[in-house]
Amino acid sequence: MPAVPSSFIEPLWVQFEALIPPVVDTHPLGCHRPRVPDRVVFDKIVAKLVLGGSYVKHADATVSATTIRARRDEWIAAGVFVRLEQTTLEAYDQIVGLDLADVTVDGQITKAPCGGQAAGRSPVDRGKLGIKWSRLTDGAGIPLGCVIDGANRHDSPLLRPTLERLARFGFDLPDQMRLHLDAGYDSGVTRDLLDDLGFDGHIQPKGVIVPINHTRRWVVERTNSWNSRGFNIVTICTERSTTVIEAFLALISAIIITRRLIRTAWTTHRWDTRPRRRP
Template sequence: MPALPLFIMDPLWDQFEALIPPIVDHHPLGCHRPRVADRVIFDKLIQVLVLGAAYEKISDSTCSATTIRRRRDEWIAAGIFENLEQICLEAYDRIEGLDLENLCVDGCIVKAPCGGEIAGKSPVDRGKQGTKRSVLTDGNGIPIGCVAAPANRNDSPLLQPTLEKLSRFGFHLPDHITVHLDAGYDSAKTRGLLTELGCDWQISTKGEPLQTGARWVVERTNAWHTRGFKKLLICTERRACVNDAFIALANSVIIIRRLIRQAWVTHRWDNRPDRKP
């Protein structure tokens, strides 16, 4: 059984394949072993992302763990994962429309037992190694960007680099933006930053009962990350660029899934699922 339904895998792969740069053969004799098909490596990376499996566990006669890692690094260097996420966001905005007038930001701490560049002592896991993801979503919970940092970093200092992910939309931003935050951002520094950026805010107050407001959608997106992708639930990658690539790939899957779900009742296409996903 595939790690993802085919109605998600097929459009995801079609766009991913279009972003892969042509291969230039530098072998002087041209007699090296045949290159493993890109689709095979892509399917393996999806299994790593969804199932959280180690590269050695999913390697078989079709490709080795070393080949998976090498091809993954080639694609990261080419910026394919980030470009794929950008294309998915633009497609969603074109078909359904992103709610950029209401933005939500929240942090999520996960385990990072292997340590690495974005690992630090987790304040919620007895000081064990952990990673924090500061996630930015639109008003409907569509992931727009994410900043990964050690788990011992506070939420407030990560707010500015997280909001800077909006630069991917260029100048096509609404005139009035409201940022919805939880009580962890309740500080004069946060309000000063939002004022400087020209944004309104809705921040939960510290010391008072839980105030949900409109920021519940980012909590749902964090749940999509941790419950749908085991690789993001337990971060085993030591390099930040690899972790960012898997986050971008997970966001692309989420965006396509939401787009298909919302367009199911308004659009028709050849391989449309028989029922609403």
Template sequence: MPVLPGFIADPLWEQFQALLPERNINHPLGCHRPRIPDRVVFDKLLARLVLGGTYQQHADETCSATTMRARRDEWIRADVFEQLHHLALEAYDQAVGLDLNNLVVDGCIVKAPCGGDNTGHSPVDRGKSGLKRSVLVDGGGIPVGWVLAGANRNDSPLLRPTLETLAVLGFRLPEVITVHLDAGYDSARTRDLLSELGCTPNITPKGAFLPISHTRRWVVERTNSWHNRGFSALARVTDRQGCVQNAWVALASAIIIIRRLVRQSWKRYRWDSRPARCP
């Protein structure tokens, strides 16, 4: 049974395949073992991203755990996962439009029992090893960028590198940008940073009770929930390398964007093969 519906998995694979580097798979002596098709490995990596677990648990006679890790590293070196996320953002911006006038940033702490890069003692899990994702989303909750750090890092110092991920994408930014933050960012340092970047702060004051439903920040909480509840490999990080951790977040974010793109397009546009119900 596929871990993702076809309306997400098929376009995801088509774009992923187009980004793969060309490779000569013909051995000059014709005596090597046949290379496992990329689609088989890709489906295995998707299954691990969604279901979690070890690579050995997803290995079978069609693909070994060693092949999964080797192909994953090959695609990371080719920057395929980051490019896939960027292309998904561009497609969403063209078809629906990113709300870059309103940006929301928040941190999310998850378990990282194996330690490694971007991990630290979690203040919400009895000091066990944890990882923090500082996530930047647009006004609709579309994941635009993120920064990975140890769970013991404060949110405020991660704000600058998180906002700087927006510049890497190359989008034309609006003149007025409002950044919505929770009380953990309520400091003069944060306001000075946003003033330096030309952004308008909207920060919940410390000590004030303000329901999240009355603010624009609920979209980032929803995105964090999409990451953690939809992708077990992000809720419990067992990969120790920072580049691998980033690759999983990029792939999960691309899936989220494609799902939102399909659903928003169903409401806005008409085409011959449009399903009768919203997917």
């Protein structure tokens, strides 16, 4: 059984394969072992994101752990993961449409038992190492970008670099954008930042209990759940390199966006490989 349903992963793989640069054979004799197919490595990486575990656990007779890591680094250097995320966002915006008038930012903390470049002492886990994810979503919860840092970092300093992820859309942003934040961002520094960037800030006041279903922030909480419940790496991150974590986050976002695109377009569009039931 695949780690991700084939109705989602197959169209994603077609686009991923198109982004992989051609391989130049530099072997002087041209007699090395046949190259492991990219699809095999891609499936192993997706399985690792969903199920967790080390590369050795996912290696088998078809591909070794060393090959998985080497191919991963090749694709990261070529920018394949980032371009895939951007392509899926553009496809969703073209077919369904992104709701950029209402955007939401929220932080999430995960365990990082192996430490690494982005790890820090978690204030909610007895000082154990962890990672803070500062996630940006549109009005429907579509992930637009994510910034990572140590778990000891407050959400507020990560707000500016998180909002800078909107630069990927160029000049297509609405003139007036509303930003929805929780009480952790309730400060004068945050309000000054929103005024400088031209956002209409909707910040939940400190000490005031407001049910989340009475606000527009529930979409980012749902997106956090999509990440943590669907992908083990967001629950317990064992990667030590920030570059690798960011690449895997881009792949996770691409999977989530593709899933939402197919589910939404299922009722409005028809195509040859359309599932019989809404996925």
